[in-house]
Amino acid sequence: FGAEQAGVDEEIAMKGEFLRKAAAVQLCAEVEVARHARMFPDIAERFVAVPLFAPDLRSLPEAALEKHRSAGPVRLLFVGNQPRLKGLQETLEAYASLPGTVRQSTTLTIVSHFDSDRAQVTIPDDPRITVHRGLSHVKVLELMRSSHILVNVSHIESFGMVFLEGMSQGMLCLGPDWEVQRELFDEGRAGMNMRCEVGPLRAALLRAIEDEA
Numbered sequence: 001f002g003a004e005q006a007g008v009d010e011e012i013a014m015k016g017e018f019l020r021k022a023a024a025v026q027l028c029a030e031v032e033v034a035r036h037a038r039m040f041p042d043i044a045e046r047f048v049a050v051p052l053f054a055p056d057l058r059s060l061p062e063a064a065l066e067k068h069r070s071a072g073p074v075r076l077l078f079v080g081n082q083p084r085l086k087g088l089q090e091t092l093e094a095y096a097s098l099p100g101t102v103r104q105s106t107t108l109t110i111v112s113h114f115d116s117d118r119a120q121v122t123i124p125d126d127p128r129i130t131v132h133r134g135l136s137h138v139k140v141l142e143l144m145r146s147s148h149i150l151v152n153v154s155h156i157e158s159f160g161m162v163f164l165e166g167m168s169q170g171m172l173c174l175g176p177d178w179e180v181q182r183e184l185f186d187e188g189r190a191g192m193n194m195r196c197e198v199g200p201l202r203a204a205l206l207r208a209i210e211d212e213a
Helices: 002-019 030-039 041-046 062-069 088-096 137-146 161-168 179-184 198-210
Strands: 025-027 047-049 074-079 106-111 129-132 149-151 172-176 192-194
Touching (some): 002 030, 025 030, 030 041, 041 047, 074 088, 074 137, 074 198, 088 106, 106 137, 137 161, 149 161, 161 172, 192 198
Parallel strands (some): 106 129, 149 172
16 A cells, blocks of 8 residues: 555656646646645645536527426436446446336437447347447437436546536436536536446436436
8 A cells, every 4th residue: 555655646746746837727627626726735726627618519498308207218328438437337237137117117228339348348138228339429419319317327537528418418417426527416416426336326227217306
């Protein structure tokens, strides 16, 4: 542990050398500004929160939320090109563990290029699960527009533009319980944060599927 901590301290010191050369340092969230200010108090005033830009993103009208009240299957969506890192295996296991009466009223669509780690993800033979090996950005937004719940509970996530995209298309977003994503979800008022583990994911899926409010 001591050797690992020494490496971390060395990396922080090296980062500080670069940061002190800048007049301002742009970060994507207020929590990141606060964290950097604690780490580098002598240049705390240089850290500025500027959300990532999505100039081509347009929100749907509020009427789009009516899809959540319509009859039919609850459509779950996973989007991620590093599926293992993005929690697809845990998502699939949580989905498979749902009560049959719940699962039969849902579908799960997976969008991923799979990159190099497809072999590490086992996708069950389930007629409710559809896999798209990569789609254009326009097609992904179309899927979001017709889907209800975005399930992207990553093991590691720096920001998560996919959440802004999902929210803009009227989706309920399930994401990781990291500081930036908690800020994006307004501490649980604009989405659901949880650990990337089967138990918490299963509980969140049940609530998201069954609790209309």
